[in-house]
Amino acid sequence: MRTSLAGQGLAGLALLACTPAASASAPAYDPTLADQFQSARLEDMLPANPEARQALARARAFDATIYGTAAVLEYRQMYDQAVDKGNPLYVGFNAFAHGRALAGPGYKPFKTPNADTLYSNAWLDLRNGPVLFEVPDTAGRYFTANFLDIHGNASNISARTHGFKGGRFLIATTDWRGDVPEGTTLFRVSTPFTWILLRLLVQPSAKDLGAAQALQDRFRLQPVAGQALATDFPDGQDFSAAGFMRILDFVLRTCGHPVGEQALVHGFHPIGVAGRRTIAEALSDAATKAGIEQGFADAQGVVKASLNQTGSRPDGWTDPVDVGRYGSNYLYRAVINTRGTGANVIDENHPFSTFTDADGERLDGARSDYRMVLAPPPPARFFWSVTVYDTATRELVPNALGRYLIGDRTLGLKRAKDGSVTIVFSRNLHGHPKGANLLPIPDGPFNVVIRAQGPDPAITNGSWRPPPIRKVTE
Structure with missing residues (x-):
């Protein structure tokens, strides 16, 4: 039986101290290996009682909000840069938007930027096939092309991982099968919507800033299979509970979910996320709609209350050892x-x-x-x-x-x-x-x-x- 995040959310805040997870009480098992084991054919029941239905929706919306916050935040950035043609940040998919100045107050693309490096942002759409990424020789200048899947899990093509000499990389999802061109390195990512956050170090001089800007233009992206697929994207500027769930539903239907999260995602079905029931159907029921709004607000409160708890030590400094690699946390x-x-x-x-x-x-x-x-x-x-x-x-x-x-x-x-x-x-x-x-x-x-x-x-x-x-x- 799956324990709801809503039931353990407040008590589980202590886990943010980054202590190692305790060992499971027993190993996972595959029930289908048992003789005559049969799997369910139907969706789980939806309570007929409105109060019970609201309570269920509240719990499931809490879980969905905690689970989906990173994906929804990234989607909103993707929407601004790659989907909404009326947005000043728009450049489309599979193309870099180069920031030509170091970040300062009011920096728009995301929060808590560094002011050490120039940033370049690109959103890849790999549903139609890989994208070729060309990295120039940076002549000893530090860079990292930070690849982030839709949930914020990170990997890097960088001076640390591949040196300063550059190269050609074919960026593809884990399920892509095809030929890799000669002289090209295959680099796999986990979700078809992937963010590249390119950082390029700048020395404190106007001359070096110009040299870094010229180098930015030599990082190039080229889709192998042509244009990105046409898609009906949900509104990235809808910040309501319903807007959040529409985005999460889209992400899960488009990108799927990691192996092992089936039961968790299945639990979102009663509120219209990633199941047979649609968001519109869920919201048409007053009890379910009220529960979704309550669970969404509850989860946001827990996240807000935990913002300064990312790996605290007795000396007051946080050391978030699991940033960029979140697993089931x-x-x-x-x-x-x-x-x-x-x-x-x-x-x-x-x-x-x-x-x-x-x-x-x-x-x-x-x-x-x-x-x-x-x-x-x-x-x-x-x-x-x-x-x-x-x-x-x-x-x-x-x-x-x-x-x-x-x-x-x-x-x-x-x-x-x-x-x-x-x-x-x-x-x-x-x-x-x-x-x-x-x-x-x-x-x-x-x-x-x-x-x-x-x-x-x-x-x-x-x-x-x-x-x-x-x-x-x-």
């Missing part, structure tokens, strides 16, 4: 992607984040200035950076200095004799020397993210941890 997946889609696996980028200072109190620019001493700075093969985000908007903080991060490439960065770097966080830009080690903060709650791109073993084995952020009292 659906609440964790929903939380990470609500904080910001496009998370990479920690082999590529090991992020640390905190919302609190050394005293366990919320970071708040209206209350204090802060200081952090990196001794030593994060050991990383490609680069490291420290970035501030407004907690409410999850965006970079506007400031008079136009400075959104401090990192190993920051011009004029001051290091102590022992190699340590002291960073001062302040909103009072006139009360501190305007040196390269000053990072502006908002007049309110904020959070800090440390990125280590290409983390060294000292980070991955836990021997290097971020230092506490302390209030400035003098």
Whole structure:
């Protein structure tokens, strides 16, 4: 018997501490191997009693919302860029939209962007066949083409995985069968709608920005089988409970679901998701509609309440070891992607984040200035950076200095004799020397993210941890 996520959601919040999962009480088994075992032919029953029907819909909508949050968030981005021709972000499928400037306040494509790299975004539609991806020789410049399936699971063609020399890659789904051209590497992804989030490192100079922009244009996509298939896409701008379920229904009918999730997805059928009953039929029943709206709101509340719980440690820094590889951790997946889609696996980028200072109190620019001493700075093969985000908007903080991060490439960065770097966080830009080690903060709650791109073993084995952020009292 499947346990509803609604029944375990609140109690299960402690799982977000990233402790290893306990072993199953017994191994999974295949019941069809038993003699004369017969499978069900009909959909599960739908209660005739309206109150019972509403309760069932509420539970199933809760489960569906937790399960589908990442997919729906990604779909909305796909809709803006590849489907809605009236959207300013539109470029269509199988084509890059190149961001020509580093991310700043109000960055539109997604939340919590870095300000170290140029971003390029492309949405692949592989239902009609593979797409050829050409990667240029980057001459030692760090890049990663981060492939994300519709649920946010990540893989990479990058300097880390394939070096700097470039190559030709045939991007195909796992069920595609065909000939791979000579000199081309087959690279399989799990869902036909796949997002490529390309990051290209920029050194802090106008000359290097121009060189990086020219290199962006040499990353090319070419469909092998012609144009993408015509499809009736649901409205990506419908943020209601019904809109969420329509998108999730479309995703599951178009992309399918991983092996082993049959029972979970089957449980969504009573609310019109991925079953014989349509969304329109489910919503036409007042009790079911009310239950869907309640379950949707319940799940959103649980996700919101868990946003700062992504792998907390006693020192206040979160170390989300399973970003980009979620398995069946659906609440964790929903939380990470609500904080910001496009998370990479920690082999590529090991992020640390905190919302609190050394005293366990919320970071708040209206209350204090802060200081952090990196001794030593994060050991990383490609680069490291420290970035501030407004907690409410999850965006970079506007400031008079136009400075959104401090990192190993920051011009004029001051290091102590022992190699340590002291960073001062302040909103009072006139009360501190305007040196390269000053990072502006908002007049309110904020959070800090440390990125280590290409983390060294000292980070991955836990021997290097971020230092506490302390209030400035003098």
